[in-house]
């Protein structure tokens with residue numbers, strides 16, 4: 341455990357909650373769904389405390405395929421409600437979070453005309469496993485027509501199109517020439533999930549003085565009407581009394597309930613992994629699109645460009661939430677086989693992997709349903725037997741976080757005897773407000789809001805959306821020097837510490853920036869950033885070294901890097 345006595349925004353939040361010791365609503369778990377619920381309640385003027393045992397969005401929310409999507413394949417499971425809501429939310433997020441959520445042209449290579457047709461209705465009727473198999477053109481066509489219908493209201497993306505082999509290969513020449521057709525449609529991708537989550541969080545904090553968000557604080561038990569919390573930075577414990585407790589701890593929901601004295605069996609998460617490749621040939625082969633397809637066993641695979649790299653995922657394997665999920669060598673072999681399946685001429689090797697990540701999907705318990713076909717929809721469970729009602733969230737994708745936050749908040753408002761005063765539908769998120777959408781609008785916005793930022797302007801606008809104006813104004817107020825090869829600077833890091841609740845080195849490397857994701861986290865960068873953070877957060881040498889070692893271990897063990905120990909003493 342690491343102790344820090346220095347004053348920071350993160351410590352100030354902990355102090356405020358400790359001193360008060362009570363709130364209306366305690367939300368446990370700051371993944372995107374806990375954060376969304378926190379923002380929604382704060383906007384209603386409800387006192388709310390959000391606690392997260394790690395950093396914000398460091399659980400399942402940091403491990404997604406970065407897609408904001410309707411989930412065309414969930415139609416096969418009969419999940420029409422979920423798909424309709426997801427498509428509507430996707431269209432909504434393209435409008436309210438355009439800084440991070442961008443349209444994603446998606447192409448499915450298709451090898452057969454009819455396969456999957458017999459098994460799909462069977463699965464739809466029984467929700468049992470059946471034997472997954474590759475979906476043929478007919479089934480995909482029906483799915484995309486339904487998808488387009490759900491999308492009609494929003495009008496944010498073009499309708500789907502089908503092409504035969506010849507025209508498909510003209511558009512994507514590296515595809516396997518054995519394909520019969522391609523289907524192309526639009527979904528959306530999230531370029532910075534952790535920053536999007538942070539933006540939602542910041543909007544919640546700004547909406548109401550009684551809204552507090554605490555990272556590195558874990559809910560560990562219940563003592564009558566008090567919930568016992570452990571501050572993982574100082575190692576101390578304190579309590580909070582709340583009128584309603586919300587358990588939004590994702591795949592760990594049953595474990596948190598257990599700690600609170602409630603015996604539940606809601607969850608049955610599955611592990612999914614991804615690799616990030618630095619592979620210009622593969623990047624070029626995608627032509628900027630997501631290639632979305634399935635292996636002969638019916639499992640879904642995606643290959644798509646993100647931040648100049650290629651993201652490849654994912655697997656779907658039953659998982660124990662007490663174990664730390666990692667991307668194994670078998671999963672890497674599986675990904676390589678799949679890349680070869682659609683792009684047979686392109687070689688891939690392990691030294692092109694710059695980052696791996698893995699997480700557990702917070703899915704409901706699923707008995708004999710095959711992992712890939714477990715419901716992705718969410719539900720809300722209320723237990724009113726204890727001193728305060730305990731509300732558990734079961735499930736919930738990234739895509740639907742806004743609607744889910746509203747639904748969960750409605751349940752909480754009902755328990756508090758309060759009514760909704762505002763909706764979050766259509767409300768811009770953080771730096772998505774007034775975001776310039778065209779090249780010309782970007783140029784004008786930069787001229788007006790980031791004067792003198794020069795080469796950094798584009799980077800700041802991409803990282804913060806229109807919040808970049810505040811960041812730049814802050815940077816200009818002091819001496820600044822580049823960090824991490826210019827990806828960051830000393831003043832920008834100070835902004836993160838003062839405004840974005842940074843507590844640890846890993847927060848900066850993994851979540852406030854894409855340094856790790858893009859393969860730029862070497863030992864020199866870790867050392868340099870720890871030096872700068874030590875000054876900002878008052879770390880002594882022992883803490884500095886512990887931060888570097890812990891982050892190095894994390895990158896090696898969870899993200900497949902091979903960083904040796906520190907280069908200087």
Ligand SMILES: Cc1cc2nc3c(=O)[nH]c(=O)nc-3n(C[C@H](O)[C@H](O)[C@H](O)COP(=O)(O)OP(=O)(O)OC[C@H]3O[C@@H](n4cnc5c(N)ncnc54)[C@H](O)[C@@H]3O)c2cc1C
Pocket residue numbers: 368369370371372373374375391392393394395396397398399400401402403404405406407408409557558559560588589590591592596599611612613654698699700701702735736737738739740
């Ligand atoms: C491989 C994979 C791919 C995915 N791809 C997509 C996709 O492309 N699109 C999409 O929409 N969705 C996708 N998802 C699903 C999506 O990422 C998750 O459903 C979503 O992020 C869940 O958010 P959450 O807030 O419910 O849970 P989490 O993000 O897991 O948040 C729960 C938090 O609770 C904290 N916590 C646990 N116990 C305690 C405690 N006792 N005290 C305090 N805090 C605690 C955890 O640290 C964690 O941060 C994917 C998921 C995975 C794993």
